[in-house]
Amino acid sequence: MKIFCKIFTAIIIVLISLSNSYAAEKVNYLKTNWSFKGLFGKFDRGALQRGYQVYTEVCSSCHSMKYLSYRNLSEQGGPEFTVAQAKVIAASFEVKDGPNADGEMFTRPGKLSDKFVMPYENIKAAQAANGGAYPPDMSVLVKARGGGVDYIYSLLQGYDDPPVGITLDEGVYYNKYMYGNKIKMASPLSDGLVEYSDGTIATVEQMSKDVTTFLMWAAEPHLEARHQMGFKAIVYLIILTILVYFSMKKIWSRIETEV
């Protein structure tokens, strides 16, 4: 048993040091309390719904979210709009469909099964409209950035005047948290930019938090199910481990007495 504890600790230490060495570049991101962190972490529904509003009204004019469908908005563990609300949301978008019987493409109101409508036809069009920089697809953006939610949250609030000695080209902005500090996206948020229907005051900080929460859900839509199942699985494994441990003691006692 003693040697087992040693093995166990050794494994944990190695794994922790590994994960630390991965996060080689440590940046001090802005901190906030994320409701979805921790063993029982869940999304804040209000934040998700507000975050969706920020995404649609602000981000979606440049950033696509091509792996999400409107039906996701009403699914469990997400913003949990009612199905009726989600249908209304979907129908407010024009979706290109076709070809019809005459072989022509046509537009129709969106349905729940449709994917989020993209702002540009393709990457080239997106680049052409944004000075050569492709606004990245936001479906898995949180997972595609080293700092995750903290990075996105900080970036949205990290716009500042450039320090002395740094000159910026036309269409380039200074951001404290951007890799290399130069970003081609202008500060997207300003106080009161959107009007929340639930009465929450739309400060930049609030909007950053809401939209980041929304992006976290978009990247990891089964996070709540994962946390719940994980807790059950680990409790189960511990119970079984205890049972097996005592069974093992019992079985091995047969020969311990012989020896």
Add this chain to the structure above:
Amino acid sequence: MAEKKTKRRDFLFTATYAVGAVGVGAVVWPMIDQMNPDASVKALASTEVDVSSMDPGKTITVLWRGKPVFIRRRTQEEIAEAKSVKMDELKDPEKDEERAKNPEWLVMLGVCTHLGCVPLDQKGDYNGWFCPCHGSHYDISGRIRKGPAPTNMEVPKYEFVNANTIKIG
């Protein structure tokens, strides 16, 4: 004393086995369930069909959930024929009124109930459909009349959104 000991040991082993079996079951289920239709398949919307250009006596085939759906605009003679069939002649008795709420329009899954082939239009002994795979004959109401198929061709859930559009599903 010895007996009691055995019992306790048995209980411990039984409990371990039982708890272990539960875990195996819990692990096996996701591996099986992953083959069931996924969320995107389940969410697939209904199909809307524009039938404004169809003349009586014409059949079109549309795809719905990966299967063909026959939509036939029946002639008055065909409707009369479908209604005249006596129930005791049928293998799977079903009135034509039950199958075609608007008698002019017959909407049904174009899948033979024998083994899933697509029957041919306007063929067979009953002037309806004929399945080339194993020789099932259907009448003009899509009911099985002769051959190995056990039941009539299935009528899916559908509705007329307006006079010209049928929504299937």
Add this chain to the structure above:
Amino acid sequence: MSDHNYTPETKIGKWFNDRLPLLTLANHLTDYPTPKNLNYWWTFGGILTFCLITQIVTGLTLAMHYIAHADMAFESVEHIMRDVNYGWLIRYIHANGASMFFLAVYIHIFRSLFYGSYKSPREIIWIIGIIIYLLMMAAAFMGYVLPWGQMSFWGATVITNLFSAIPLVGEGIVTWLWGGYSVDNPTLTRFFTLHYLIPFLILGLVVLHIWALHVPGNNNPVGIDIKKPSKDTVPFHPYIVIKDGFALLMFMIVFAFFVFYTPNILGHADNYIEADPLVTPAHIVPEWYLLPFYAILRSVPDKLLGVVAMLSAILILAALPWLDTSKIRSAVFRPLYRQFYWILVADVLILGYVGAMPAEGLYLLIARVATAYYFLHFLVILPFLGFREKTIPLPLSITDPVLGGSPNFATAKNKEESVIK
């Protein structure tokens, strides 16, 4: 297995067994005499079997939904994560399972190094193990390419370009591997095919690995030969089965923690960006389990020699049974080797660490020293130690007290030597 006489009790069993001796095999496996002093380091063989089965089962189910096409691979992975029933669970088990597999295999290998399990008469077991390890690396690398993220693409580019170091034919081989002039769709589809094939090769080799093990039987922490069966052994079932099971469950708790709570921590964020042949990620590193070899590769300033050094670092292990000249197996009785063993462990960990760091300045220097020491350990220290080291006397049998003034220590040593001769 030939020493085994087993007759099934039932008539049907006998009839069947005469035609296909499966029952004899099952009986051999359950009764297999195992040293009773095996410690928990020995449970990783069972854990590795579990890892392999897990990877095969989750891999098969993922392959039902994955699309091996450059335009669709990334999307199909997202489809698995979002829409497929329990798809996220299966994928996270598979992705973290690879790391768990390597974690276990490294413990398994270092256990072997500590207790001298590779020495006569177990050389074949050891060499099969090295082949399995090589195949594992190939499978893991190709599997990492399949999501078709940025790290997939650039990892594939960098690793396949290693072959271009071969003189004359190198370029041709790389083009052949790619099926084109860069990593692209043909590369992806063939990697998928091979990624699907290799685990079954590993499975076959695992059978051979265990077969070869069952001929001489297990080594043990004391490292002396034991009589089988005897009071030093226990039948595999239920004693070892339950002990392996207990260790496996502890291992699964760690595994579950990764899958459910930090499923992406061992991966790289850039792999959630779809592959882009025009942009290389700023900081490109392989998965953690390949880092030590990556460090060796980068520590050599010559392209060809770097590749040679990296390959030698693995292949040198196959020669280990002959490089280690000591007759004593277990490091418990080799005080000097024990110290060098731990230095080697530290050396490999350091290599892994610098492998994750940029190849410049101090990191490069450390990588070079660590690389040199790695080869020094196997090529110089081990052969030399075998001749010069003063070992501790071995006990007579594993039931005797291992240390402390036992009167039969002297005879034990004589006996051990005669056994080895």
